[in-house]
Amino acid sequence: MRLLNTKTLRVQEFLTKIPPYAILSHTWENEEVTFQDIQNIATLAATFNGRQLSFNDIRAFLRSAQLPVKKGYTKVVQACVRARNSAFDWIWIDSCCINKESSAELSEAINSMYQYYENAVVCYVYLFDVSGTLHPKNPKSDFRRSKWFTRGWTLQELLAPRHISFFDKDWTKIGTRWSLRDLISVVTTIPIDVFEERNPTAWESFGIDKYSVAQKMSWAADRQTTRPEDEAYCLMGIFGVSMSPIYGEGGDKAFMRLQQEIIRVSDDRSIFAWISEDGRDRGLLARSPYEFRYSGRVQASKTGSTLGNSPSSYSFNNNGLHIHLPLEQYDFDSDVFLAYLHCQTNDGSYMSVYLRRTTDGYYVRNFPSTVVLQPAPPPSR
Incomplete structure (x- = not known):
């Protein structure tokens, strides 16, 4: 230096x-x-x-x-x-x-x-x-x-x-x-x-490190940067990851890359504890720190103690994100499911989000403007 x-x-x-x-x-x-x-x-x-x-x-x-x-x-x-x-x-x-x-x-x-x-x-x-x-x-x-x-x-x-x-x-x-x-x-x-x-x-x-991904993201939710890509680049050190800055890729792509790098080093499911103002179906990752603005009370997930013998890790490959989550069908004969994140809020509530199964067998975030808080832990599957 x-x-x-x-x-x-x-x-x-x-x-x-x-x-x-x-x-x-x-x-x-x-x-x-x-x-x-x-x-x-x-x-x-x-x-x-x-x-x-x-x-x-x-x-x-x-x-x-x-x-x-x-x-x-x-x-x-x-x-x-x-x-x-x-x-x-x-x-x-x-x-x-x-x-x-x-x-x-x-x-x-x-x-x-x-x-x-x-x-x-x-x-x-x-x-x-x-x-x-x-x-x-x-x-x-x-x-x-x-x-x-x-x-x-x-x-x-x-x-x-x-x-x-x-x-x-x-x-x-x-x-x-x-x-x-x-x-x-x-x-x-x-x-x-x-x-x-x-x-x-x-x-x-x-x-x-003891603070969840969602909590740390919430600290940046209302902050601005001159260049849109810097919304992601300025958070690399806080999450202990590195990636090459590519100015011109756009803020959404830069933030997507940041989350992918976080997933490579962390098994904390709170990275999915975000909400969007856009109610349309979309992927499981957020588009900016702003979507974590209500996540300051979300604790890190405890996958090891709740998933039993199920794999707790998740990863990216050319087919997208692979993850194991307990699912509960939202309605009879429906392609919408409640996915449990194994995260609790500070008051002890358990978090889950809606996923919809597509015709080719993948899942997308359904009702992304909503997270569900429940008093009981996810079912053991």
Whole structure:
């Protein structure tokens, strides 16, 4: 990975023995500093022989070289100042540490992004639209309305790091993920347990693996991305999967590929616990995280204890999805069945969905706008 020197603003690549580093989380604005922009600073940095660069130094140099003085330089310099004040020589900033003109490098960065944030010693969250005049927990504070809480990529940036500090538009520290955990839980619908287990004194115990696929999808349901495919790509690290980004394939196809990768590593049937506003028959997989918006209370399935000797795994091949589920005929002489997912909600209800058998022997999701909650476990078959 490439890291930015917090004194000289020179970028250096580390393949092994990566030094301790801070990391920046932010929402992109106009005039962000790119990898190509930061390369221009290398000439200036060389003349300083390792001495600390200021924003005034950078501005004077860029103007003398007839290069644009982007607003993003202020953000980069301020992030470096905060890191330097905490004795960090290095920081990672997505806008200028990735050469996005290289498709191979961009693909590697997208697949490694969660790990970058997880391995950072501290994450600085810069909220350009928040004033620290009022405490974030004040009902009139604009903290909870920050754009940062609405973006797809920032979900993993909230979950992955060991420590997070929040800064307002003037780079004044306004709190940490730990001190604001109850408010962040309300804003994001993520259970407060997630943040309490991410205790600054015992972060090693943290893990989101115990949360179901449906729950984690629900955390992303109302978030947006600039490119439709990123709705899927920004979730890869959260589910521990990798896949090649293919911009232009469309959001539906990208999200379908993501679910297929999740199925390859997880036997959690809650991946089918979604609902659609479209009532027409369709496949068993969702088309976007939004279809999991009501799934935040769905627990992971317990296939091993309920299926007896029946196979619990499922897979994809050229004939589609193969899965073993208990079926109960919906109505006498009907081709519609109730399929039990072996998932329970937080109140103990058991979930099932409607499937319709097609003339060629396959099954499709019937009444996809509906899931059925029942008090009893599925029948043993």
